[in-house]
Amino acid sequence: MLTPIRKCLVAIALVEAFFATTGPSASAAAELNAGHDASEATIRDGDRVVLHYRFDKVPMKPFVDQLFTPDGVQVLRDSPEHHRHHHGLMFALAVDGVNFWEEDLPASGREASQSPPTSGVEIGRRVDSGYFSNRLLWVGPESDKPLLIERRKIDVLKSRGASLGATLVTWRSQLELPPGKESAAISGSHYFGLGMRFVESMDRGGRFFNADDKPGEVFRGAERLTRTKWCAYTAKADGKPVTVAIFDHPKNLRPATMFTMTKPFAYLSATMNVWKEPITLKAGQRLDLRYGVALWDGEVDAPTIEKLYQRWLRNDEARMTKDE
Numbered sequence: 001m002l003t004p005i006r007k008c009l010v011a012i013a014l015v016e017a018f019f020a021t022t023g024p025s026a027s028a029a030a031e032l033n034a035g036h037d038a039s040e041a042t043i044r045d046g047d048r049v050v051l052h053y054r055f056d057k058v059p060m061k062p063f064v065d066q067l068f069t070p071d072g073v074q075v076l077r078d079s080p081e082h083h084r085h086h087h088g089l090m091f092a093l094a095v096d097g098v099n100f101w102e103e104d105l106p107a108s109g110r111e112a113s114q115s116p117p118t119s120g121v122e123i124g125r126r127v128d129s130g131y132f133s134n135r136l137l138w139v140g141p142e143s144d145k146p147l148l149i150e151r152r153k154i155d156v157l158k159s160r161g162a163s164l165g166a167t168l169v170t171w172r173s174q175l176e177l178p179p180g181k182e183s184a185a186i187s188g189s190h191y192f193g194l195g196m197r198f199v200e201s202m203d204r205g206g207r208f209f210n211a212d213d214k215p216g217e218v219f220r221g222a223e224r225l226t227r228t229k230w231c232a233y234t235a236k237a238d239g240k241p242v243t244v245a246i247f248d249h250p251k252n253l254r255p256a257t258m259f260t261m262t263k264p265f266a267y268l269s270a271t272m273n274v275w276k277e278p279i280t281l282k283a284g285q286r287l288d289l290r291y292g293v294a295l296w297d298g299e300v301d302a303p304t305i306e307k308l309y310q311r312w313l314r315n316d317e318a319r320m321t322k323d324e
Contacts, residue, residue, distance in 0.1 A: 031046050050167055059079075089194070111136045138150060153170075155169065225257050229248050248270055
C-alpha cells in the first residue's frame with residue numbers, strides 16, 4: 001500500500017510526464033482553433049480571428065474575405081464596385097476556355113464547393129496549424145459536369161518556439177481531372193492565379209518589392225510581371241502601416257510570375273504565366289500548387305521577409321514529406 005507521501009510523488013510524476021510529452025503541443029493547439037458552419041470557416045488564435053473564408057452562398061467562387069495582421073489589422077477588400085469579381089484572397093484560372101476569374105460573362109465558370117468541408121488543428125514538431133479544407137468542382141456555364149476538381153486546403157501557422165512575427169498562411173490547391181475526362185487546357189490572362197485585393201486605403205502610397213529586387217517587365221501602364229520567389233507590398237491600412245507578401249514554393253510546376261499593379265488600385269497575384277505558357281493537364285496527373293501568404297504590422301525589409309520565407313519552406317517541406 002502506498003503511503004500518502006508516495007501517492008503524492010506518483011501523482012506529481014504522472015503530471016510531469018503528461019506535460020513533458022503533450023504540454024507544449026496541447027497548449028499551442030488550444031490557442032489555435034478552426035471551425036465552420038454550412039457556408040463559412042473561421043480560424044482563430046485564442047479569441048482573435050485570424051482568417052475568415054466563405055465557401056458557400058458566394059457569387060462564383062470561394063475566397064478569404066478577412067485576413068488580419070498579428071495586431072488585428074484587416075487587409076482584404078471584397079467585391080469593390082468597379083471590380084465585383086475581386087474577392088479578397090482568391091484563386092482562379094481559365095479551363096478549356098471557361099473563365100473562372102471574371103464573373104457574369106457568357107464564358108464565366110463557377111467553383112462549386114462540395115460539402116461537408118473539414119477543419120481542425122494539426123500538431124507539428126515546431127509549428128502547429130489551424131486548417132480547413134474542401135473539395136471544389138469547377139463547372140462551366142452550360143453544364144454541371146465539372147471541367148476540373150480542386151482539393152483546397154488553407155492553414156494558419158503558429159510557432160511553438162520563437163514567434164513568427166507575422167500572420168502566416170499556406171494555401172494549397174490540388175487540381176485534377178474528373179473521371180472520364182482525358183485532358184484540360186489551363187490558360188488565362190496575365191493576372192490569373194492566387195490574387196489579393198487590398199482594402200481601399202492601401203491603393204494609395206504603397207510600394208512593391210521582391211526577392212530579387214527586380215523592377216519587372218512592364219505589361220501596360222502600372223502593371224508589372226516579375227519572375228521571383230516572393231513579392232511584397234507595403235502600404236497603410238486605415239492609417240496603420242502593414243506589409244503583405246506572397247511566397248512561391250520551389251516544387252510548384254513552374255516558378256511564379258508575380259503580377260503587380262499600383263494604379264488605379266493596388267493588386268498582387270502569383271501566376272503560372274499561363275497567358276504565355278498554357279498548361280495541358282491529362283488524366284491521371286495532378287497539379288499540386290502551394291503558396292504562402294504573410295502579413296506583418298509595420299514596414300519590414302527584404303531580409304526579414306526572406307527569413308520567414310525560408311522558415312515557411314522548411315516547415316512545409318517537413319509537412320509535405322509527412323503528407324506524401
